[in-house]
Amino acid sequence: MSDSLNQITQKRYRYSKKAKKEHKQAYLFVAPAVFVSAVFIGLAVLFVIYLSFHKVNLFKHTYSFLGLDNYARAIKDTTTRVAFKNTLTFSAIVVPTQTFLALVLASLLNSKIKGKMIFRAIYFLPTLTSSSALTLIFMFMFSVTGPINGFLIKMGWIDVGINFLENPAFALKVIMAMNIWSTIPFYMTLYLASLQDLPDSIYESAEIDGAGPVRKFFSITLPYLKPMTTYVLITGIIGTLQMFDQAYIFSNGSGGPANSTLTVSLMVYRYAFGTQNAMGFAATLAVMLAVVILLLSILSNKLNKSDSWY
């Protein structure tokens, strides 16, 4: 008590009138941001953890404590396993592919280019477009009578159009293709922007030492781009593991055909807002997903830092 009193008197001594005015301005300026973040992120996260231990009845507004029951149910539940398997498969294929292709393309294109503006505008198109519109475009392209089937038939590779959208063997793959296609150009632009700061003289001295293009790529380009690669990997992991819009639109919210596009986020939606009316269980799934995302992000950050390329 005497300690805090001491502090107060000290502060009174330290803070002049001018400083107090500055405090007032500062609190006014941070207040809206702090309020919104505190309520819709801070409070929300505590709330979702609370919900994950409860059975929620929205109509009666009752929350009955279940302990770890929701978690036990999630671990045993076969649908949960399917959703996690779909989500992790999606991430495991999309993230490395998009990172690798973006990296290779960027290092190929790292030279003085004419018409840079036009190419960049084109490469940015998928980034600018909403997932809502992109998914519909891809659903059209891959529909039974769409251009992809038209092409395959014309080449004589198939006789009848494949129903990509309603075949469990293809549905998730179409979404994967769409994701890889739409993110490569953006990540490539990120890599290119980062490569602009790498001085040419390093490549030139490597050439004098007799390094070929492959050697230059592995010894100079790759190590130089490592911080960017960490960023691309982590944003990729965070984005793909939360994939919702595309799966929702693709399957009209069902996760079908045969649960093949059921991601964890879509399952959370279905249990929380669908007919199941199991908001507590859905909250449990959401918390589990967040933990997986956090762990994988930390892991990829660690892995990319540990091996010393420099």
Place this chain on the structure above:
Amino acid sequence: MNKRLSIGKVLLYTVLTITAGFTLYPFLWMISASLKPLKEVVGGQMSLFSENMSFDNYRYIFGRTSLFPRWFLNSLFVSVVGTTINIFVNTMAGYALSRLSFPGRNQIFYALLALMMIPGQVLLIPNYLIMHRLGMLDQYSSLIVPAMANIGNIIMMRQFYINFPKDVEEAASIDGLGRYGIFFKISMPLSKPIISTQAVFVFMGFWNEFTKPMLYIKTATKYTLTLGLQTFSSKDAGTMWHQVMAAATITVIPIIIIYLIFNKYFLVGVRMDGEK
């Protein structure tokens, strides 16, 4: 030497063009289908062009019975209001966290950094319940208020004001401007480029948002474009691909226009991200 160089150039532009072609191809189909009648769109034809191209589909979606123009205005309203609020909230917070000294400054900064790590999907259920409690469901405010601040942009603004020259503000202070005058009349206008970068990405976020309107908005007249777009594809008579593609084209155009105008600010954003 010269010859080798030109072969390299040819190869380079080939790769560039193929990548560009791959990227553009679905968009070309979108535009092509938006101009064709349904019969041809679903006819499995491979040609992007047809003799029967017209603006009929656009006329239909903008027709009198269509809600599409309303959705367009809804999206515009939410995006413009949301972006304007964001600019002030983020810039003020970034400024306070770098330029003003006050007790708890570091704690607030680290708390915001921690909150930024939380994945958005985990917040959907609690935010739905919070907004239900606040009576904000099915209101535009449900789309704007929770997205009023953006931590990533606050940190970007903080970074910017750390390097912002102090003597400009001091000179303004000598000229008799008060603390608030200095911020709103000097510091904020002088940071237009970085604010534009922020604005462009925030606007894009609002314009393209799908999950939140899908969860929060129930009345058809209050739909945003991303949500309205889906109603074309879930009609009983099968998907009206020609109209869907026309509607999709319209949703993409404003963002492309913004990109073309604010091109250089997009790149600043890219660089900023790259520095993380």
